[in-house]
Amino acid sequence: MNPLDLFFKKYAYKFDKGYPDMGNEKDVLLLESLLSELGLDIKLNELTVDPLYQNKGVFNPFYEIDPTIDKQVRDILNDKNIPFSNIIYRAVDKAENEPILSTKGTQPFELYTDLETPLNIFIKIAKKEAIKHYGQKTRKDSTASSNINEFLSLYFLIHPEFKSVEDIMDKQGGTGVLTGEGNEVSYSQLIGLLEKDESAKRDIHIGYKNAIALKSDLKGKSYKNLYWTPRAKPANINPKNPSDIILELEDGNFIGYSNKIASGEDKTPKFNTNIIAFFSELGGSQPEDIKVLIDNAWNKAAKEVPSSASNAKKAISDFDISKEEFSETTSRRAFANLAIQFQLDDLEFYSKDFYHPFRNNLITSFSKYLESPVNLKYFLNTISVITYGTKILDETPCPYKLLIGSENGGSIIKEVSENKALRDVVNVDSIEDIKSIQNSYNGSSQSFNVNYQLNIGNETKDITIPVTVRTRSAGGWGGKNPFISSSGVKID
Numbered sequence: 001m002n003p004l005d006l007f008f009k010k011y012a013y014k015f016d017k018g019y020p021d022m023g024n025e026k027d028v029l030l031l032e033s034l035l036s037e038l039g040l041d042i043k044l045n046e047l048t049v050d051p052l053y054q055n056k057g058v059f060n061p062f063y064e065i066d067p068t069i070d071k072q073v074r075d076i077l078n079d080k081n082i083p084f085s086n087i088i089y090r091a092v093d094k095a096e097n098e099p100i101l102s103t104k105g106t107q108p109f110e111l112y113t114d115l116e117t118p119l120n121i122f123i124k125i126a127k128k129e130a131i132k133h134y135g136q137k138t139r140k141d142s143t144a145s146s147n148i149n150e151f152l153s154l155y156f157l158i159h160p161e162f163k164s165v166e167d168i169m170d171k172q173g174g175t176g177v178l179t180g181e182g183n184e185v186s187y188s189q190l191i192g193l194l195e196k197d198e199s200a201k202r203d204i205h206i207g208y209k210n211a212i213a214l215k216s217d218l219k220g221k222s223y224k225n226l227y228w229t230p231r232a233k234p235a236n237i238n239p240k241n242p243s244d245i246i247l248e249l250e251d252g253n254f255i256g257y258s259n260k261i262a263s264g265e266d267k268t269p270k271f272n273t274n275i276i277a278f279f280s281e282l283g284g285s286q287p288e289d290i291k292v293l294i295d296n297a298w299n300k301a302a303k304e305v306p307s308s309a310s311n312a313k314k315a316i317s318d319f320d321i322s323k324e325e326f327s328e329t330t331s332r333r334a335f336a337n338l339a340i341q342f343q344l345d346d347l348e349f350y351s352k353d354f355y356h357p358f359r360n361n362l363i364t365s366f367s368k369y370l371e372s373p374v375n376l377k378y379f380l381n382t383i384s385v386i387t388y389g390t391k392i393l394d395e396t397p398c399p400y401k402l403l404i405g406s407e408n409g410g411s412i413i414k415e416v417s418e419n420k421a422l423r424d425v426v427n428v429d430s431i432e433d434i435k436s437i438q439n440s441y442n443g444s445s446q447s448f449n450v451n452y453q454l455n456i457g458n459e460t461k462d463i464t465i466p467v468t469v470r471t472r473s474a475g476g477w478g479g480k481n482p483f484i485s486s487s488g489v490k491i492d
Helices: 003-014 025-037 067-079 144-158 165-169 187-196 200-218 275-279 286-303 310-318 332-344 355-369 373-388 420-426
Strands: 062-065 088-091 107-114 117-125 130-133 174-179 184-186 223-228 245-249 254-260 271-274 400-404 412-415 447-456 459-470 483-486
Touching: 062 067, 062 107, 067 117, 144 174, 144 187, 144 200, 144 223, 144 245, 144 254, 165 187, 165 200, 174 187, 184 187, 200 400, 200 412, 271 275, 271 373, 275 286, 275 373, 275 483, 286 355, 286 373, 310 332, 355 447, 355 459, 373 420, 373 447, 420 447
Parallel strands: 174 223, 254 400
Antiparallel strands: 062 088, 062 130, 088 107, 107 117, 174 184, 223 245, 245 254, 271 483, 400 412, 447 459, 459 483
């Protein structure tokens, strides 16, 4: 049974009609997440199609659609003797007239000859048939660059005879590299990764240099299997193991490498997730505390909207943030409607006139929240679980190293997984171990520092953990659950 058949057999019941509606964005997102559970990294529709779509505070509901459908539309207009000089397509909530063309999709578009001139003519197509935002560069996969240099670090161990990109593009069959689930990655999948990467030439060369460093690090040891592991890990290796690539040696042991395109010291304890997911990792009362901080930050920003901005003030006063889910995306439509009212008063909802005050309020209260030793211990222990995981039954050991890629010079490998000091920074057993908490925030940026002292061995070390709080939603701020991240721990 192929993976998609297996998917539908296992998950079809989760969709209202037995199978997903590919014109329904929620179904598409659910389908992508469920496919990921099966180890299939398939993006069915990376484009955000929304009548209220905006980018950097500017609304852009206009789209370019599949050329075949665009030709059909133009042919229909010509047959009906409807004059037009150009056609662009605006996403709308509903078609005001009977569509002149209707595919199996559910998304209506209105035809425009330019950004200001509607034809009052509509079509209805699938969202996936919109191929790009009009006038904007197509967004490529944000992980494509790391995917390429990670994968090729292994590929070039097997195929060191690399000559050109075209040499890879012309190949067929299997590459010899396995996913963490044990499936061989095909050349067609590799080509798909290369086509998504905006810096493919650079990343191919980094992968090649990485392979040379790996061969040297093996010191003549032979390997049995090579695993590319951005998701699953093989052989019951802890899923929290930071390794992007794992080698199974002929003697049965495993060794992993965490790939970076950077230099400097390892700062392994780090995190990249939304704030509610982060604070839900260990349970307790902290998740509810953070939810209160978020709603309070919103309400404080709402009070700061000037009364002279009558449209914005009324809209934000009538809006109850407590009724919105703690999600990164589910409030997209509600926020867009607020943004329209802000624009009527020449205010920028998505930046300086609301989002920035909300974010700054949240960071201010969040940084103060972490000045409590109890809350800071919870925060640090969560980083430990996210980074290192908890030991699982019959876990397979897999020590890992840092693989620092370089396009021009040689790649470097550093020992890191047994760095006890880095683990001790976040593996705090008692609040008595935490001293002199002095968090710093300037009140206006999207980052702040967690600062504290910790006894490591016979020494007291000053610890700094930079934390960034921001939105990462494609198409703009779409929910009240900000994304938090850290570049890693610094031990002074």
